[in-house]
Amino acid sequence: MAKIKYIEFNGTEHEADVANGLSVMEGAVQNDIPGIDADCGGGMSCATCHVYINDDEWFRKLPEKEMGEDDMLDQAFEPKSNSRLSCQLIVSDDLDGLTVHMPEKQV
Amino acid sequence: MIKTDVVIIGAGPTGLFCAHQLGIIGLKCEIVDNLDKIGGQCIELYPDKPIYDIPAVPKCTGEELTNNLIEQIKPFNFNFHLGDRVQELKNENNKWLVKTLNGKEFETPNIVIAGGVGSFEPRKFPTKSAEKYDGKSVLYSIKDKTIFKDKSVVIFGGGDSALDWAIELSNSSKVTLVHRRDDFRGAPASVQKIKELSDNKTIDLITKYSIKDVKGNGSLESVEIKSESGESKVIKADYVLGFFGLIMQLGPIAEWGLNLDKKTIPVNTENFETNKKGIFAIGDICTYPGKLKLILSGFHEGALAARGCFKYARPDEKYRFEFTTASSTIKDRLGIKE
Numbered sequence: 001m002a003k004i005k006y007i008e009f010n011g012t013e014h015e016a017d018v019a020n021g022l023s024v025m026e027g028a029v030q031n032d033i034p035g036i037d038a039d040c041g042g043g044m045s046c047a048t049c050h051v052y053i054n055d056d057e058w059f060r061k062l063p064e065k066e067m068g069e070d071d072m073l074d075q076a077f078e079p080k081s082n083s084r085l086s087c088q089l090i091v092s093d094d095l096d097g098l099t100v101h102m103p104e105k106q107v
Numbered sequence: 108m109i110k111t112d113v114v115i116i117g118a119g120p121t122g123l124f125c126a127h128q129l130g131i132i133g134l135k136c137e138i139v140d141n142l143d144k145i146g147g148q149c150i151e152l153y154p155d156k157p158i159y160d161i162p163a164v165p166k167c168t169g170e171e172l173t174n175n176l177i178e179q180i181k182p183f184n185f186n187f188h189l190g191d192r193v194q195e196l197k198n199e200n201n202k203w204l205v206k207t208l209n210g211k212e213f214e215t216p217n218i219v220i221a222g223g224v225g226s227f228e229p230r231k232f233p234t235k236s237a238e239k240y241d242g243k244s245v246l247y248s249i250k251d252k253t254i255f256k257d258k259s260v261v262i263f264g265g266g267d268s269a270l271d272w273a274i275e276l277s278n279s280s281k282v283t284l285v286h287r288r289d290d291f292r293g294a295p296a297s298v299q300k301i302k303e304l305s306d307n308k309t310i311d312l313i314t315k316y317s318i319k320d321v322k323g324n325g326s327l328e329s330v331e332i333k334s335e336s337g338e339s340k341v342i343k344a345d346y347v348l349g350f351f352g353l354i355m356q357l358g359p360i361a362e363w364g365l366n367l368d369k370k371t372i373p374v375n376t377e378n379f380e381t382n383k384k385g386i387f388a389i390g391d392i393c394t395y396p397g398k399l400k401l402i403l404s405g406f407h408e409g410a411l412a413a414r415g416c417f418k419y420a421r422p423d424e425k426y427r428f429e430f431t432t433a434s435s436t437i438k439d440r441l442g443i444k445e
Contacts, residue, residue, distance in 0.1 A: 037354050040152075045148070074292060077289055078317075079317075
């Protein structure tokens with residue numbers, strides 16, 4: 001279980017307890033947190049669950065991107081070097097306290 | 108006006124297999140898709156990626172799956188209307204009148220929406236200023252490459268479309284290729300070629316930059332790009348091309364009076380009918396308790412929706428369940444001679 005903080009582009013904050021094994025994307029969708037569309041359902045094939053990890057230390061601590069994630073991020077809205085696809089961030093106790101920021105929009 | 112038993116919206120795997128099931132039970136259908144090819148997300152998003160969870164097919168690519176489905180419905184000779192989009196629905200005397208963007212009209216008792224997550228549209232530049240030039244000097248696809256001759260063209264993107272056009276246009280235009288990172292997702296041979304063209308100064312390659320603004324006075328004059336650390340550059344541009352892949356938009360489906368849950372359509376799980384009589388939704392676009400966005404679920408949904416369509420297409424007949432292994436009627440429909 002991990003407490004994940006989701007911050008919308010307009011600054012609205014949401015916090016959710018997300019069970020281990022779910023993705024950060026699923027944590028948002030299941031808790032009706034707006035700002036993450038996840039059109040493809042978690043298949044790393046749409047880039048609409050794009051988030052920024054603004055905290056450098058957290059960004060480095062996350063599991064590295066698998067092949068394909070950066071390719072998909074090329075197609076996201078305003079990708080940056082701290083961008084991740086939240087469907088690829090699988091929750092474990094290690095992620096307790098993670099904060100993700102959402103882009104202005106997903107599409 | 109084309110009269111048919113069913114109009115299927117979407118030529119992805121789910122729509123194709125539903126067409127197969129309609130053919131098996133003796134119904135006709137017409138299939139509309141706004142992409143210019145058959146296959147939906149399988150072809151557009153992952154033609155080369157292997158899929159491992161199609162029952163009894165240990166491994167196949169999106170393209171192979173699509174080709175097999177096309178082969179499977181060949182005996183029925185259904186019409187495809189590609190590069191077209193269903194725009195308008197109207198109900199008259201228990202029939203749906205369907206109009207497409209290209210002006211085609213259908214009359215049908217049944218519509219099956221197998222639209223995935225909507226229709227694919229090119230992802231556009233996030234900058235507001237680019238809208239003014241959209242379709243004129245800011246383009247997301249190329250219809251006539253001769254307009255770029257001897258012009259300054261700035262191309263954004265790191266995939267095959269961006270690389271292929273940068274290579275192609277470098278023969279006759281001044282090309283600048285801008286990409287947000289050093290790695291490219293295009294084919295290795297194209298990446299190699301781009302690096303050569305950049306080394307011998309045929310094209311300008313700028314990485315770790317993205318678009319900031321487009322500028323002009325009536326006609327486009329330049330494009331400003333920015334790095335993440337805030338540096339910016341201005342490049343002369345007659346044309347700006349963006350190749351950021353496709354996004355999915357629900358589009359006109361949202362305006363047909365269907366119940367919607369976010370971007371999906373709630374259905375019953377008996378025949379996948381929506382809140383509108385004669386409109387069914389299957390595949391990724393439908394939702395119900397326990398819904399899985401898997402191709403195999405779409406197949407199941409399509410098989411049941413086809414039986415739902417039978418009721419409205421043949422109100423005076425009773426649907427009879429038959430196996431393809433045993434039914435001579437079905438074998439006739441499949442054109443199998445024994």
